[in-house]
Amino acid sequence: MLHDMSENHEKSSSGAANGSSFNEDNERNHPDSEALSLPSSVAGSGTLDRLVDTARDYARAAASDNTLRAYAKDWAHFARWCRMKGADPLPPSPEMIGLYLADLASGSGPSPALSVSTIDRRLSGIAWNYAQRGFTLDRKNRHIATVLAGIKRKHARPPVQKEAILAKDILAMVATLPYDLRGLRDRSILLLGYAGGLRRSEIVSLDVGKDDTPGSGGWIEILDDGAVLTLNAKTGWREVEIGRGSSEQTCPIHALEQWLHFAKIDFGPVFVRTSRDGKKALEARLSDKHVARLIKTTVLKSGIRAELPEKDRLALFSGHSLRAGLASSAEVDERYVQKQLGHASAEMTRRYQRRRDRFRVNLTKAAGL
Template structure:
């Protein structure tokens, strides 16, 4: 599989001569997570073609359609669409054209969507109620790890941050001001060119759940004066220098939700972000203000979160006298 991944790195480079500098910039045209996903998708397709004796590049539409059908029982429609995009990208960058509207591809995908559906599995939102309970439980635990986890949960929630944005924070990205603090996100999903985004987080209504005060407490206890904000803490309470990973955020969230009495299996690192949007919608916060904090470019995507968070707000079934 390693050789397939290495081969894909070459496949993603445009055809024709490029200078070393141009190749370096071209390799950074897509985000790291996107490139990893494309490599895995392309490796899957190449491996499937090798087993079946098919040519992966250029691939006949019938071959691509057959591949999608072969993966339909184990992969969701969104995952298959991403694989199709990766296959098309590899073709385009090598000077080939993959006709995604060819009936062998289009009708296969249409049939897969009708048969298996397109609704993605939704993780539970860590709304403000369960978050308060989780922070209260963490407040009972002494030591720097609990301090870190409280700060991580509250900053991630109040900033509506993705887990990758949360762990990418450096102390230099935080500016404490009279109203609270301002986070500078050097790069986010909707800012792939790194122009930077500022997110304001005000003081909370309670000292226990205030993201600003809890972050200050963690920084002071950990002795952090530069570098990553959220770092490792071992079981003995020793603060390390290694930056936490996005997976670590998910672990912290799950453990905190379990401590609060919730089923941890339904939660993920994304639960803080979705929990903020859900709670803001229930509190009647205007859509544009939620969007300012979350950074969503797509209103339909944001409205999906808002609708799920407001299902029982002014619900018609509650007003018909049942």
């Protein structure tokens, strides 16, 4: 995936000599993974060419599809900005990157100022793209580090967290769904995602069995007492145990069994699209965007936070609301919640707990006041 650095310098200098600027269309037509190739000193062969293709496949799997899409957009935006300023994004220039960050924060152009977290993500995307092209971006360079530190000091705000979906909320949301095939599927998605504290990408990546499909992100084993989900998540492989509920109406495992039975799914993706009339399960795996749309739709239909305008209600909830809901609602030892969510630290788990422990311990009174 790495360009030879001298080759990049040669291309950059030859482009400048010809009076040509960076061509964004050419950049789009040459994916980063295609940059991985044999050294110029090694003669190609059928075996080596196949290994190059295999290595490119592994390189593309180094990050999630969502991350790769975000990084591609970050690079395209930065490359376009450089072109408009009469500069070339290759090789990396800390001075230009510092000016780019300042432009993003100030909102001096037609676009509004970006949040600190978005600017930080843009910088990560740019650094990642440089790495794929054989360059190293020194984020500690004073032209970058001091500008970014100033942006954070001047513009940083508390993180905006999505609202947690609590137990009463998920029951109200599920109650809005019909009992046709599509409704069975969506009911299973909501209950399983909530009880498992799953990311929306984890929900839709599940297969019925191990190694059912190449694009699988995990599989399900249904047992008498519940189900064990084996997930290949962003923190590595982990197992998630989801026990059976107190009633069939609210049990995520019963909902899953109902969906699999009536959809006649015993192999491949667990959650697939349905026909237009909602009566037949198709083969195509659902997109994770369906989970986000499902949450917002059922939130509106169920009347959650009905005192707010519709636009504000939609902005409050997302796929992460399921994970935050489990963390906030489960009255158990924090260690179990941390394990279920797959967090490396208890501090990260506490970020998901929306007001659960607020004023539970009153240090004012404990201090004698």
